[in-house]
Amino acid sequence: MADAAYNDKYPSLMIAHDALEGLQNSMDKYPLWDATVKANIKEISDVIKDSIEVPIPKDMAGGYTHTRHKNNYLNAQKAAVLYQITQEEPYAIYVRDMLLEYAKIYKDLPLHPEPRSYARGKLFWQCLNDANWLVYMSQAYDAIHSYLTPQEISILEKHLFVPMADFLSLETPQFFNRIHNHSTWGNVAVGMIGLAMDNQELIDRALYGMEIDSTTIGQKDNDGGFIRTADQKAGFLANLEEPFSPDGYYTEGPYYQRYAMYPFLVFAQGLQNKRPDLKIFEYKDSVLLKAVDALLQLTDSDGDFFPINDGQKGMSYYSRELVSAVNIAYYYGSRNPSLVDLAIKQGQVQLDQTGLAVAQAAANGNVKPFEKRSLMLRDGSQGDEGGLAVIRSDRQDLELLFKFTGQGLSHGHYDKLSYSLYQDGHEVIPDYGLARFVNVEQKNGGGYLKENKTWAKQTVAHNTLVQDEKSHFDGDYETGAAHHSQLEFYDFAFAKAKIVQATEQNAYPGTSMNRTIAMLQVPGVDHDVVVDILKINSNESHQYDLPLYYQGQILQVNQKVKKGNELKPLGTQNGYQHLWKSGVATANSDNTTLNWLDAYKRFYTATMATSQGDQLIFVDLGANDPFNNLKTQPGVIQRKSTTKEAVFAMAIEAHGSYDPVSELSSGAYGSLSNLEIVSSNEDYIGLVLTTKKGIMQMLIVTLRDHEKDTDHDMTINNKNYKWTGPYWYGQIN
Known part of the structure; x- marks a missing residue:
């Protein structure tokens, strides 16, 4: 053993030398610390x-x-x-x-x-x-x-x-x-x-x-x-x-932000211990501490990270990287007691002075419940390259993620203006994530599968617009990296209407896309209604596809679906080659409804505003997949053919439940009877939701002049509407 005087400045990285005595005298005082030390002793003593x-x-x-x-x-x-x-x-x-x-x-x-x-x-x-x-x-x-x-x-x-x-x-x-x-x-x-x-x-x-x-x-x-x-x-x-925006969002997405946060934070801690003059935790307006909060907010109610871009599903804030992140953010931040709540859920702490501080706070009752909130996270180093919105319901465990970011470096997907929906920690409208089985040797040695490029990154794999069966930016990384979507407005201040709008001008040359996503409370309806409005304008006529991927078993469709006896791929490239075409319906009414039951015994209904001649193409993932690399995923694609301008509108309801023990269902049907686009021009879109009880709610969104203090005045169906701000929402009967 070396002379102790030779290295008396050690340890100095994660364990600060002046904190060592406190760590050594901390046993049998703080349960969370004790549990972590004992678990590590048991594990390493065997090793x-x-x-x-x-x-x-x-x-x-x-x-x-x-x-x-x-x-x-x-x-x-x-x-x-x-x-x-x-x-x-x-x-x-x-x-x-x-x-x-x-x-x-x-x-x-x-x-x-x-x-x-x-x-x-x-x-x-x-x-x-x-x-x-x-x-x-x-x-x-x-x-x-x-x-x-x-x-x-x-x-x-x-x-x-x-x-x-x-x-x-x-x-x-x-x-x-x-x-x-x-x-x-x-x-x-x-x-x-x-x-x-x-x-x-x-x-x-x-x-x-x-x-x-x-x-x-x-x-x-x-x-x-x-x-x-x-x-x-x-x-x-x-x-x-x-890669970090001023809000702490990491452009590659939460899965890789989780992976990168460990080196970012442990090096920052080492620098703080040995080079405090750098003030690393204050760098870029304390962006590392903001990043921990942003990352924790980008999780569902079970703590799993939303799997956008190349993101593996199931990765959560229970990972070792987030144990470290929570402890370091607590110690070098404002000692936020809500982080202690997360540490208690994680059941362990980092074995250094940061973890000891968290364990002490937990033992002393300095704990506050960690709360998820609706939030907007800007993308880009200056916060001017689009962003990511999370809308959370105030009365249901319902979470919606709307993505209008930059490309996301090499791990980005071609999915401008896409969204996904979650309830109780489960996927309702899913994002596929990545095509990879990490550290599973049988699947390409644990590396990325070729289907990550042929399917997962392609636009049709996501819940967003596909033009002429081609991916955004023609699937070219350098082109995609040169552009980003644009936030137009958002407002999460009111429970009755939480709303965000963004545009994309570059995914397809000559075509602009404007998408509004809202979570609305409708009178007489005990659950929130998610409303999606997507408006397209192009210089030329195109075919437009809007996929909707869901989880579960279809119960009802109010259109006649033709099923063939032989499965065929929907297309030959850009992800379409991986979709089995399982059925087709041609809309013969102004509304199409799709009702399904998921594996967690919840009912869902999607009500689409359709035009005569719109096609509904039912698909299942798995074509041209000889090695079974793709996961099962059903969906329906709403297709509008040969048009320059188009508006897609949809309302999604999460409602009711089924009990397989009592064999009883409740609330099995949605509450809407009609969804109608009542106005659409270059300035506004008006949408009316009618409930089965006859209540009519209108949502009007502006497509220009989105400032909060801008006055608007328009007439719909011979009735005048005046308001201030980027949208109007209210009852009209």
Whole structure:
């Protein structure tokens, strides 16, 4: 063991040196802390009984060597923290011996044998995972540093840490010098080990990026990004500046924001401990702390993140990244007691001073329920590249997500003005998310499936407009990245009408789309009604498709549906090749209703304003899918053919329930009898909802002059309406 005086400034990254005594004397005082420490002791005590294994890498995600190296860094980080808290030597020995084993092999390791990544790693198939390893192992190294001899420190830094930091940066600039969650991990890996070694060169490289050889300037990688040019910013601060909006929204979406928040926050904590002069938690108006709140708000009532863009369903704020985020945001923020409520739900804390502070607050009753709210999150580094709206009902557990963002870097989808709907934490109108089975080896080694490009990213996979069976921006990343949708107005202040409107001018050249989404309270109806109005104007005639994907079993359709005896794909490309055409109806009335029952025994009704000749195409996902990579998903597509202008209008109701035990249903039918577009011009759209009790409610939305103080005056059906602001909603009989 090293002389304690040799390294008396350690630990210094996650565990602040001056907080160490408090951590060591905290047992049997705070239940949440005790439970976490004991659970980790039980887990790691079993782990360190086994021999250390550092296999030569060969597998992709989900394979044995991949999983072994991943478990090694997770276990080492936990063991090292337990060493500092308990001062029990076996934990330090385990981490030391593991790191020395890696030091024996690392410098001689070739690139990983799997060549599929744009930036191959050494321990893993991609540099991203190598960076994960180094972020966690930096913490482990810092926490046992005082246990190591000078000779052991020299070996680890010379043969493992410096070579790995150089490999992740100098040797793979296409990975390191980017604006992307991958680069964030790379920057933080280099920065964390730099902090642990007091290596200022590595710290600066991490913070500011690196100068690059002129031969690589502008070189494109295979993941939708570019090496930064000489006059562009790179590094941790640039990755903190560009992808985050002033509201804390991360342009890649909540799934990857969750993934990136861990390196963002742990490096920020390390910098706060060792470089407080940077005031990193105040950077960009405290955007990191705002980002935690934004991310927590982008979850359904079960805590699952809304799966927009490349997002895997089921990822939630119970993940280890969000345990860390909640604790760090509480400690370095305003000590918000609602974060303590979330930590209690998570059932664990981070084993450092941030987690101890949360556990102390929980034990002292400094807790306030965490509340979800309707909110608007701007996209873009300056907040001027569209955004994301979340509308939450005041009387039902109903949540609607409306997406009108920028492209979202390489993980973005071609789904301008799309929406999804949730009730009680379950999907009602779903977004498909990504086509990938993360860390499931049988499915492409856990990597992205080709169907992510052929289906999940394509416009028809989402609940938004498709023109001429082509995806937005023709599915071209560079074109999509150059444009964003535009927020026109929103108002969430009133329970009776929460409303948002956005436009998209560039998805299809010569075509503009305006979409209004509202959650309305209708007199005499005990549930909210979601209203969707989509107006299209184009220079030329086109075919317009508007998909509606749902979950469950259709009960009734008020149109005659023709079913064929043979399934055929709906089209040949842009996602249409993956849809089985299971039935067709031609609208013969002004309204089409679709009534269904979902797996959670809830009833739903969609009422569509249809025109004579509109087609309703019933589809099921799964065509041209020989390896069963696509998940089951039914839907119906409303099609309008050969027209320059069109208006789609729909009302969706969540109502009633079915009890399979009593075999009784209640509220099985929707409350609306009619949905009518009563006015549509270049300035306004008027929509009337009529209930089965005869109550008529009108919603008028402006298409221009959206200011709150603008006066409006129009006549509909010989009746004059005057109001101030971007919409009018009220009873008309």
